[in-house]
Amino acid sequence: MPPDRDEWSRAYAKQSRSDFAIYRLLAAKGQVAACHPLHYLQMACEKIAKAYRFRDTATLDKRLTTEHVAFSQFIMSFLSSAAIKQRYRGRDEQLRQIRKTARALAREIERLAPAVDPETSPSNAEYPWEQGGRVITPCEFDFSNLSLLRAPGGRTLLRLIELAIVDFDEIRIH
């Protein structure tokens, strides 16, 4: 009998947790090129999104195992979940602001996967790309579009990702 969606879901959640731990280790190291922690962050985000979608949605298995675009959709669903609604009770304006920041940063995180948007946004955390007649190497690129992760709004997004990973068994998105 093939593994069921619940088994896939738990496996993705577990791998996401491990990827996120490596992101945190690498992000703390000053000597590591920015692409490496960001690569792990992108993988952690993609996998936790898939973990929730395997468990809480009817999205086809094949789509979930093959596509890289999952996180930006997921984070908006997560921010609309009962668990987040309860945490932001009486703070609608703050939640609105977080949704705005999270949407923008989540899209940038998603684009770190080379397959997501190679035509309009070729920069990615893994493979060299061409830009203006030059070949750009990820380990020499500063990914300034994601520097906001260091700022308070970015850290709230990191905290949300951490919450989604750690409290996976308690939180539902649908």
Next chain:
Amino acid sequence: MSDKDEVARRLIDWHFRIEPELQVIYRIVSPNEDATEEPIKLLEVSGATVETGRVEPFAFGPAGDISYPSVIAEISPAEMERVRQGGLALPAGWSLERAQEHVRPKSADAA
């Protein structure tokens, strides 16, 4: 003021400027704070953050004019209250005893 203090001040000022919901920042000062490898440690109290019931620090390497590593934990005002009452633990090695309190300056909200 040491170079690290100046960098910490710059980081704190920037965070207040870009996050209107940031109320107070505590700079956690370790006994070995003067060591270069010891990161700048900030506990930030923000009205905009999500409450998770944990104080989870995120570490960042030096970048640009922030020439020291930093470790930053963000919590809500309600979580800060729980920290004060002993119901929520700070990260290992962090203490409010020697922490420097930076209250949101009025100038941070100037247009």
